[in-house]
Ligand SMILES: Nc1ncnc2c1ncn2[C@@H]1O[C@H](COP(=O)(O)OP(=O)(O)O)[C@@H](O)[C@H]1O
C-alpha cells in the first residue's frame with residue numbers, strides 16, 4: 001500500500017489512523033487476535049459479564065444466549081465473537097448485514113448451522129428489513145418460515161433450527177430497531193481503551209511480531225492510537241519499519257516519535273486530514289461556526305469524509321463541536337495547533353456563508 005495516498009482519496013481504509021481494516025491489516029490482525037478472554041486486554045466490565053454468561057451456559061450444557069456487541073471500529077468486536085466461540089468450544093460462521101441481501105440468503109445460512117454454532121453477524125444494523133424479520137423468529141423460537149412460490153400461491157414452510165448463538169456487532173447500537181435489540185440476552189458496549197491498556201496491546205503485539213520495544217516507545221505509540229487497538233497495531237508496524245531501516249530495530253520513544261512524524265500522525269493521534277480540517281476551521285473561518293459543506297470544500301474533501309472520518313475523533317478529543325449553526329473550534333483546537341484565537345471569536349466573518357451550509 002502506498003502511504004502517499006493517505007489523504008488523496010480520503011477513504012478511511014487508506015488512512016494510517018483510519019479505523020477500518022485494509023488487507024494487510026486483516027492478515028496481521030488474524031495473527032494478533034487474542035484467542036480467549038484471558039488474553040483480551042481491557043474492557044473489564046464486558047469481560048467479567050461475558051465470562052459469567054459463557055460459564056453459566058457451559059455449566060448448564062446449553063447454548064449461550066445471543067450477544068450484541070456495540071462500539072467503534074477496531075475495538076475488538078470481531079475478536080470477541082471468535083473468543084465467544086472458542087470459549088464455548090463451538091464452531092463459528094461469519095457474515096455481515098450488507099452481505100445478506102434477501103431473507104433467503106439468511107435462511108440458507110441459518111438452516112445450515114450446527115447445534116451450538118456461533119453465527120457472527122457483523123454490521124447487523126445494515127441488514128435488509130425482510131432478513132431482519134426472519135431473524136426475530138430465528139433468535140426467539142429457533143425457527144424460520146421459508147416462503148416457497150410467489151403471489152397468492154406462496155406458502156410458508158416452517159423449518160426448525162438447531163439452537164445457536166447469534167453474535168451481532170454494530171458501530172451504532174442506536175440504529176437497531178428495538179425488537180431486534182430486545183432479542184439479545186446480553187449487550188456489551190465496548191469503550192475506547194485507556195492509554196495504559198493500549199500500551200499492553202502494543203507490548204503484546206510487539207512480542208508476537210518479534211519486535212523489540214521499550215516501555216517509553218510503547219507509551220508513545222499508545223498515546224497516538226485514538227483509544228483503538230487496531231490503530232495501535234497499525235502504528236506499531238509502521239514504527240517497526242522505521243526502526244529497522246533507520247535504527248537498530250529497537251523502538252524507543254524517540255524512534256516512535258520520529259517514525260510517526262514521517263507518517264504525519266501527531267502527538268495526539270491526529271493525521272493530515274484531521275489537521276487540515278482544524279486548520280481550515282481556524283485559519284479560514286476564524287474558528288467557526290462554519291457549515292460542513294463549506295469546510296469540506298475548503299479542505300478539498302467530500303462532505304461525508306469530513307463528517308464520518310475526521311469529525312468523530314475531533315469531537316471526541318474536544319477539538320471541534322458540532323452546533324446547529326455549524327462547526328466550531330474549541331479553545332483546545334487553537335492550543336493544539338499553536339494558534340491564538342481572535343478576540344471576537346464566534347462573531348463570524350460572513351465567510352461561512354460563501355458556499356452555504
Ligand atoms: N482487547 C484487545 N486486546 C488485544 N488486542 C485487541 C483487543 N481488541 C482488539 N484487538 C486487536 O485489534 C484488532 C482489531 O480488532 P477487531 O476485533 O477486528 O475490531 P472490530 O471488529 O471491533 O472492528 C485485532 O487485530 C485485535 O488483535
Ligand SMILES: [Mg+2]
Nearest residue numbers: 077078079122
Ligand atoms: Mg470487525
